[in-house]
Amino acid sequence: MLRRSYNVGQGLAPDGTLDVGLVFCCSQPDVARQFATVRKRLEGGRFADFSxxxxxxxxxxxxxxxxxxxxxxxxxxxP
Incomplete structure (x- = not known):
């Protein structure tokens, strides 16, 4: 799986908080075997509280x- 992330920042949101994020892009030949498996493995983990x-x-x-x-x-x- 080839993957790349991009930081996104729009400054301040109307409520005064930072309007920032991360765009994640990846390329792989088998979505179910690669990306979906990694995504399921991350569910409920410590990172999920911040994402x-x-x-x-x-x-x-x-x-x-x-x-x-x-x-x-x-x-x-x-065929």
């Missing part, structure tokens, strides 16, 4: 094109 997930999503990348007769996603449909 709130406010959004997320999975974005899939299709395999590339090998030649002129190939097309995006063909590897997903060929």
């Amino acid at each position: 709130t997930t406010t959004g997320g999503g999975y974005f899939l990348a299709l395999p590339g094109v090998a030649d002129a007769s190939d097309w995006y996603g063909s590897a997903l449909l060929d």
Whole structure:
């Protein structure tokens, strides 16, 4: 799994607290075996008290094109 995090800071929120966060991005071939397993392992841990997930999503990348007769996603449909 390749992973990277980015710090985000928007200054002060209207209530006077810091509006900061962390954006976590990762890339892996098997979401269930890699990212979901790590996420489940972190649930209920000491870090959970300091972390709130406010959004997320999975974005899939299709395999590339090998030649002129190939097309995006063909590897997903060929037996």
